[in-house]
Amino acid sequence: MSDAKRVVIPCSGIGKAFGTVAREATYQLTKTGNGEDYRTICLPLLVAGDQKAINLLKQSRVYTIDGCPKKCATLCVERTGVDVAMEVVVPKILAKNTDHKPGSILDIGPNGVLLAKDIVNVILEEESDRDE
Template sequence: MSKKVKVIPCSGMGKVYGLMARETALKVVSELCPEEAETICLAYVVTGDAEAREKIEGFRCITLDGCPKLCAAKNVPLAGGIVAKELRMVDVAKEFKGAKPGDATSLTEEGWQMVDHIAEMVVGLVKEIGKEA
């Protein structure tokens, strides 16, 4: 079983912040720290998929939510995962006052800059959590 920190984004369909959460998770696990982090599809977690549950049960996770419903942050513990840190895209977006990140299907240049910023934050968290394990 992988000891990697789990980065779980919300599905956020139909919302730019959901798209940002997914893109951030993919950047972290594919480009920035693939040896230390991995992601699992939240839809599998929510529907009780046995393989997804096995991958997060008892593991420290970082959740990335696109809206105040906090689907990732709420469902990871229900599946046995440990939420070590939760980030809401809308909170981080406040640092980019006036930015137009895009829409539900595509990000603007400003949106990609926000994703890069959040991904760097997540990498720091992955490294911090990895040391604690």
């Protein structure tokens, strides 16, 4: 894996369970077995125009996880002038494995956790391909 900083940003959308799944995937990616390789920042910092957060993005490889086609996380990053290395849209991942349909926004349930794992795997595979 290369030495570039990796930042993953979920949309955390408050209208759908997919927003919570995006959060869960970010948790798994930043905390579960991936050590110091990935970190996250608060997406609202970009809305508030926080320059420190924007500067971090400019030095990083940025992954976004969006819960709906409005792709807020991706667009917010792009509006800072930073390119997104990979954007993941949760419903597209679910379409590949419909057994992992999440529960509610307040409790995504075990299938939602599995869907989050699917997302993590997609990002790790992309990272692996990039390094080869």
